Amino acid sequence: MRGVSVAEEIRAEMVANVWKVVVAQGDSVESGDTLVILESMKMEIPVMSESDGTVAALHVSEGDVVQEGDIIAVIE
Amino acid sequence: MFESVLVANRGEIARRVIRTVQRMGLRAIAVHSDVDANMPFVRDADEAMEIGGAAPAQSYRDVDAILEAARRSRAEAVHPGYGFLAENADFARRVQAAGLVWIGPSPDSIAEMGDKINARNLMAAAGVPVSPGTEAPVEDAAAAERAAADIGFPLMVKASAGGGGMGMSVVTDPATLAAEFDRIQAFAARMFGDPGVLLERFFPRVRHVEVQILGLSDGRVVALGERDCSVQRRNQKVAEESPSPGVTPELRQRMLAAAVQAGQAIGYRNAGTVECLADVESGDFVFLEMNTRLQVEHPVTETLLGLDLVEQQLLIAADEPVTFDPEQLTPTGHALELRINAEDPQRFLPGPGAITTWVEPTGDGVRVDSGYAKGTTVSTHYDSLMAKLIVHGIDRDQALDRARGAVAAFQVAGPKCNLPFFAELLDNPEFVSGAYDTGIVARMREPR
Structure with missing residues (x-):
């Protein structure tokens, strides 16, 4: 698959509130960059990109509630 | 001795306090959010009052709602448990001003120790050993870098009003100090309503x-x-x-x-x-x-x-x-x-x-x-x-x-x-x- 662009779906690992959206659609990101910050049970949980690429889609807004498994963003 | 205690908390600590209150022959009053109506601490209490919505700001952190519940239930004392309003000096003062017994330290002690910088300075003056660190809130990232030169690395960047492990970060690499400082300061302002940040030496193996x-x-x-x-x-x-x-x-x-x-x-x-x-x-x-x-x-x-x-x-x-x-x-x-x-x-x-x-x-x-x-x-x-x-x-x-x-x-x-x-x-x-x-x-x- 080398050289071929693969879409990476970033999903929520738990029920949480979306506290902060750090990136915008079209931003280029590196692996480890924070995309959004979730808040659940008095904890802040940064959601990070697992690859280098571009934010192709962003499925959440600040204040949203996400369920475990919901897609937060797509990185291409 | 007062004869009734309102427990301004939820979960295991509310239940644990209620147990002792009742064992001492006193009346235990629970306050709870709407989503907590079926929780064990509500059932255990002699009397329970719903005070608001699930978000802590609408219930367990709502001073007016708690004091109103105390008035209506004719509570004579308030136990805050831990978290929520337990270390809120203003809440303690308002409980006392309402003529109720505050089950905890004086509001002045809460305020003195709640400010981490003030607490460190007071303890140093009393002869208690403290770690090397800043004696006043650090203004900005540039000031943090100057202070860090004296304190040494690794160091801890810490919200003065923080607690419970929130609003603190260990910085090992001097190059990342400015960014971490800004992050903690913004977090502290948002989370605790106080942007005060201190730096202190961090000991990795303690x-x-x-x-x-x-x-x-x-x-x-x-x-x-x-x-x-x-x-x-x-x-x-x-x-x-x-x-x-x-x-x-x-x-x-x-x-x-x-x-x-x-x-x-x-x-x-x-x-x-x-x-x-x-x-x-x-x-x-x-x-x-x-x-x-x-x-x-x-x-x-x-x-x-x-x-x-x-x-x-x-x-x-x-x-x-x-x-x-x-x-x-x-x-x-x-x-x-x-x-x-x-x-x-x-x-x-x-x-x-x-x-x-x-x-x-x-x-x-x-x-x-x-x-x-x-x-x-x-x-x-x-x-x-x-x-x-x-x-x-x-x-x-x-x-x-x-x-x-x-x-x-x-x-x-x-x-x-x-x-x-x-x-x-x-x-x-x-x-x-x-x-x-x-x-x-x-x-x-x-x-x-």
């Missing part, structure tokens, strides 16, 4: 050891032994034990004396905890912070001394003598507390949910303080603590053995649960040896 103190109604301050709270993830405690396996009798004596000195310096009354970092190799320790409330882990001390700390709190608040002679206290055996959280046992990420199975262990030396039961729901609005498992043994080996049995017998299904982490911890060679430090959980999760 134990987190705290001393339980009690300021009595006759003015004496007594130390009730130490608790070792070095098993932490994300700067938050998950297991505590006493006696600390890393503290020599000589070090214990110095720490207890310093804690009494700290309490005397501010004329402390009621229950409080002096948190320290201890470098076991050098035998040095430094003051970290003082918590002006009952701690989550207070049952460790209760178990070791055979005392009810909530009862002492109520007696002190009523200006009465405590139930024990401070000169005659003898700790017995070894006690260990495990915090049973709704979180996954690998990465410790929260996992709320409805509880479908809940079976608590029983047996010799086993105590469970739980806030939940089968049919209740762990929601995202509150912290992840579901229950505390406390075990007592004649020595550390027996306590660990009883803990292994109790962890295996504890059944929880529905939310995520960290019980498997404790099974792992109780067999971890470093933990079993007793020679561990605050890095133990991170080492257990290092990729092999």
